Amino acid sequence: MNRFNTHIIPVEFEYHEPRTIREALELLARWGEDAKILAGGTDLLVQMKMRRVEPKCVINIKRIPELDYIREGPAGVRIGAATRLRRLERSGAIKRLFPALHRAIGWMASVQVRNMATIGGNLCNASPAADTAPPLMVYGARVKLASVSGERTLPLEDFFTGPGQTAMRPGEMLTEIWIPRQPEGTGSAFIKVARTAMDLAKVNVAVALTLKGWSAFNVRIALGSVAPTPMRAREAEAALEGRPPTEGLLRRVGDIASEEIRPITDVRSTAEYRREVTKVIVADALRKALGMVRVGGGVG
């Protein structure tokens, strides 16, 4: 009952402020499981206040310049893991190339939190409700993980393994997110069902598709808060792939997505309601994405 005093941090720890990725990785290698990486702090410090995590060492990566960047290249955009959400929100490149991600970030929490929280932090918490995950998944983003022994990259979809669980190994750190440029004629959208404007998602969805002629290709649908991890609705995608997106089909795709998810009942919503609104917002998001391509028309 008394383990909740959010006024102080009742945990003592060693504090480090590395200036390079190398230094940070060495600290991680030295401290292993006892270390926690502090990026924005909006999640970690809350967890520490509630003593859900009690690290012996905190490694603040905010002062590592090589983790804070948005670089637009010919194949896509590279984002440093410690880039703050607010910077992404204000980035012209993100808004232009990845509107669903832009929308998802703008919808998150408050401006204060977005000034603090980082994209890497949002992904590493691996919350089933993480708002940046579904858009990044539909854009086919990859993440780069580094440790003292080297680097590897993997698709974001493979990064999440369970609630709060990721594919990161001890000593590894997320350093970069890469998002490929989308083909011409691609539309994408993000929708969240929340209880108030500041609320965590009850369900969130991102979609992307490419319109060729009358038909939709490369259909991707990703959902949050409806399973232990953010997930792709592959059967729903397949139902639309290569076919003309008629109103009836869009609704059917929503229904299929609703069957694919594995929602639970919690304090925010019942599983039943999550299934119902999934139908609606998947179809809504698809309509929105299609609307974007059609408006963009010849330009996109």
Next chain:
Amino acid sequence: MSSSSVLEEIRRAEEFLVVGKGVWRIDALDKVTGRARFTSDFVLKDALHVRLVKSPIPHGRIIEIDAERALGLGPVRVFTAADIPGENQVGYALPDQPLLPADKVRYVGEPVALVAAPDEDLAEKAAELVEVRYEELPAVFDPLEAMERSDVLVHEDRGTNIAEMTRVRKGNVERGFEESDVVVENTYRTGHQEHAPLETEGAVAIPDTQGGVTVIASIQYPHLCQRITARVLGLPHSMVRVIQPYVGGGFGGKDDMGPVVSAMAALVAFKTGKPAVLVYSRRDSFTSTCKRDPSVVRYKTGATRDGRLKAIEVQIILDSGAYANRGPYVLWRATMHAGGPYEVPNAKVDGFLVYTNKVFEGSFRGFGNPQVQFAAESQLDELAERLGMDPLEIRLKNLLRPGSRTITDQLLESSVGIYEAVKLLGEKTGFRAKWREYRRERAGRVRRGIGIACGYHGISTSRGVPDWSNATVILGRDGSVTVETGICEIGQGSWTAHAQIAAEVLGVPVERVKVVGGTSDAPDTGATHASRGSSIGGIGVYVAAKRLRERLAEAAARLLECDPSDVEIREGRAFRRDSPDDYVEWEELVQAAYSMGYEMSATGYFFLPKGKFDMERGLGYAYPAFSYIANVAEVEVDLETGKVRVVRVWPALAAGRILNPVLVEGQIEGAIAQGMGYALTEELKFEDGRMLNPNFTDYLIPTSLDVPEVEAPIYVEDLYEYGPFGAKGVGEMALIPTPAAIMNAVKNATGVRITEIPATPEKVYFHLKEAGVVAGE
């Protein structure tokens, strides 16, 4: 002063210099610069930090409290019921609530012990180490079940879980229903509501050298805190001084909790001889403070074909949680307001206040009235529907007017402005046309609807219970004016209104008036609740200032060589009415009055005249007057997600004189937002008595993006004879009809009646689905 002269004075006044104007709040500068100090801003170096040890179970006997491990941590002190030197009793309406329970716990989160340590971290850790052994008892959570059971009793000594019963018996309801052409019957449910003041409950207690204690606390009634703290410590009242610093929102909760936190902090200070700081965490503020009573209201209404109400039969069940607290009074208020602001010739109302093993309930803006108005105003729309009328028409047919009688058979001679307010509101909003249009359209996925609901709220205490006002006004030799009052400033702006009243009566600029309020050093002015702060509280200021004004007029007459009745004092100058250029400056006048021997301070005690109330039949004089409100709400309902968006609200208020339009507007807008949260999103969830969402992550109060546009209010100034300048209460009003206005609009949009709030998207969605309402093409 006789009451009739006050009234005459008000009626004579044609223009005011200060009253009725949107003058700057007197606390505004402190608040925008960050200088305003709230309880937790009084940081004392050697203070002990106090934390609560709370019950993890809903019902059980306390077998043993073992503090050994906690005490082993360092300079820690632990206090339990056994340490209370005076009476371990903080119950308000009934003596059923200990400060710290000695024998058993009755809800999850009940404070069982207090832990004090020199720093917060240590206090927190020590609190965790206090081991309390319980023998768990079966618990009861549902009030309908609790009413029927005698095997599980929240309070064994009472022999029942029913804490209080109330009734109204007016006319003959059987006959009333026989004479009715239509009868509508429904059951309505409302949930808990947490006050969620931004500042949590807290108190700083400082022992003094004479064995007493000074308490700085977040409160709504200093003299009540004084009485209860003194009772717990076994001290004379005079040994406890209570001071209210700035308070970060009250809404009623701090009226109930102020004395509790004051007594807790004072107990530690008293026993240790050191200052003690107790500030509830947000979680404590959720789990361990009173809430708005959840309710079940069964409501039967009958009317004739032409829309005249004939009879109501109402059963009100309020879930009081573990203690009665203010519940009996909340229930009385609910009972006597059950008819809504309408003429109802026959009424039968029964109220039950029921104990359950959940956090206790208490005062909250509206005080039992929002629950019954939600039912009464929903009923009226249902009745209109059956009669083929529109909601405006049925209301205009039945609204109270001067000369009407309430359901307690109280005659309302004057100050009944609701009919005019509703009429104006209907015209301003184009209600009828919109209501018909939305009802006819009902197509597509997002449906628009408009709804109206009214409310009324008796000012002052219920049932002729004595009520009074008081204040001291002191003129300094430099001409400065000090008003001392027990009324608290909790954000509503009463001190500003008091300054305006004093300035208007005395004839000085408002900047010269300083208000010292919220302290037990001032006269007992009663609580800052029941929308009485500026209205009833202001009467004392008015009366005291009037006494000084009379003395000053005499003094001025001697200086100006005229009759006192020819003296005018305004804008800081005294002059003969017929020669304004020949004047005496205010400072000179005050100094002269001092040297002539006039007493330059005065108190303004005023005892509110009241009639008799018959408790057996629930008939008679319920309140000295009522304030009235009507809200029109326009909503959009997304049929596919169940989300209700309140687009716009138009309020109309009949609360006598509007002393300060900026303050009044602020009260209305805030109340509408709070009422909208109550109606749509604010929901406390429990599992076996344990609160599942004691935080703002999952208890959702409206944000800047969720609230509706609020149109400029319509004011009908139906002056009240004993109010200062004719003012009645405002603070609670606009919340009362808000849930019903929204749900009536939802009905207009969808054709579906929602009888349970909060109407979360999920609830609305499944209701609509069940009713077969789907988005058309």
Next chain:
Amino acid sequence: MTEPRVIRFRLNGEWVQLGVAPNELLINVLRERLHLTGTKYWCGIGECGGCTVLLDGEPVLSCLTLAVDVDGREITTIEGLATGEDDLTPLQRAFIEEGAIQCGFCTPGFILTAQALLRENPNPTEEEIREYVRGNLCRCTGYVNIVRAIKRAASEAAKSRRPGPAAGAASG
């Protein structure tokens, strides 16, 4: 290394230096060590905006910021804006004029957040205002007058930016 570290930061225009433990929060350093109690604590988990301060001009939550983390940076609290009636900022004045204040507990956080908004976007629409301040909760006002006050401060700043009434009229 859990022992105090010495940090130096600019607070309301002046450099301060003090030793802090790694687990000390900025809000507690401001309130308890530096006695700047205008910054308010009320939820501790990032849901309310009450503890907002400006970090290098941008609004952040001081209850979720480690004090060690502000070393070398600039912090503005409500106390840094004005000392009295004479030097009130246009926002502070507008909050008073529009009745945007009731209990006052959320006021410092709102004023600082709004200040950052107007710096980023001197002429925001009502929707942009509501979006920007949505993380600052208020339980008293229903936000109506707060939004109005921010609008008023913006339009007054715009007026004072214009070269003169004649030029303003000419440019429409």
